[in-house]
Amino acid sequence: MSPSPSPSAADAIRVAVSAVIFSLRAHPGADKLMIPLVRRTRDPHEGMWALPGGWLDETEGLDEAAARTLAETTALTPSYLEQLYTFGDVDRSPTRVVSVVYWALLRSDLVDAQRSVAGAPENVEWFDVDALPPLAFDHNRIAGYALWRLRNKVGYSRIAAGLLPDEFTLTELRAVYESVLGRRLDPSNFRRLLEGSEALVPTESFRTGKHRPARLFRYNADAETDKRGPLD
Amino acid sequence: MSPSPSPSAADAIRVAVSAVIFSLRAHPGADKLMIPLVRRTRDPHEGMWALPGGWLDETEGLDEAAARTLAETTALTPSYLEQLYTFGDVDRSPTRVVSVVYWALLRSDLVDAQRSVAGAPENVEWFDVDALPPLAFDHNRIAGYALWRLRNKVGYSRIAAGLLPDEFTLTELRAVYESVLGRRLDPSNFRRLLEGSEALVPTESFRTGKHRPARLFRYNADAETDKRGPLD
The missing domain is CATH 1.10.10.10 (Winged helix-like DNA-binding domain superfamily/Winged helix DNA-binding domain)
Incomplete structure (x- = not known):
């Protein structure tokens, strides 16, 4: 028994969470601002790089899902994940997916410490925010928006x-x-x-x-x- | 054929949009900052006041859904609706609903002009933001957050x-x-x-x-x- 009517089409919309995690990584000359990306191992966009994330589970809140999927894909656990924006264009994925995007800043010494405990996950690499490869879905747009927010609105x-x-x-x-x-x-x-x-x-x-x-x-x-x- | 696996539970999550529309309404003494609310005509929370909104349709983007559901429930059409925040706590509704919330400022002369064209919709009233009734779902929390953003982050x-x-x-x-x-x-x-x-x-x-x-x-x-x- 559904408590209120809903168009049957709405059942075809799924909710995902993704994360843009900024850290300064050592680089010859000066440290570079970088984000971790995950290489996709299945369609759509198999083999392309994408933001870490996954599906929202029915039994968890949005913040919880963002932390869980980030840890599962990258073994990273920022102390504070902040909701950034929700992306829901009709054509952003072959099926209808609404993605709630989170972001965080992470100290590079903590990235190294977490990596030494959890090991370096497969299929994860850090990329210079100013030289990102073509990403799966609309993830270049999402990363670009997160970078704009960081550069303009963070004190x-x-x-x-x-x-x-x-x-x-x-x-x-x-x-x-x-x-x-x-x-x-x-x-x-x-x-x-x-x-x-x-x-x-x-x-x-x-x-x-x-x-x-x-x-x-x-x-x-x-x-x-x-x-x-x-x-x- | 689904292009990527998804937990079956995810199909039970539905996406809605809601809007918090601020306007200054005439009031003895000084104008008051107010928002329009809609009285619910069905369960859950039948008879309670709620933010205007509705279900996201599979064929429309988030911005479009926010404008459509706002117009359908209140006959208001702000020139600019901005995404505010997405609320997705597990227990915020009897069923699992993720709500993408929008907000706007609307000049009171435009509210009056739109009302004179479209007529005053039934079940809609404007409420003083500092004296809201108990609202359906977590809408008091949502309205409180929108008001905090307006008071703190708007130049x-x-x-x-x-x-x-x-x-x-x-x-x-x-x-x-x-x-x-x-x-x-x-x-x-x-x-x-x-x-x-x-x-x-x-x-x-x-x-x-x-x-x-x-x-x-x-x-x-x-x-x-x-x-x-x-x-x-």
């Missing part, structure tokens, strides 16, 4: 918390920003923007080495929490 | 373009902001925030009347378009 504290260790110098943060944005930033402008900002908190520690000591900062978790909103 | 130009006529004084814009935020704003602080902002463009026209002439502004459509992103 300093978010980037720092997601891609850097707990404490970092402003020079290290600027290098991360340059990798994310794919262009050089003026050091003094960058420093001026962050001074007086509530996004970062100075510590009493300094990074010493061959250059003069540089103060370490941490991101301001309080400011971040306020911005997340009632669903988080 | 001056967006509000101006969505809720005001093409040209407006800063005092009129402040009154709209006060209705949206539900609190008074300091007039000189408000004016200072907007001067030098790129969100608004001064015109050469003035509002005259019993007070001294006040300059009319329009919102900066160029700045707005840049912020929308690649999916719009």
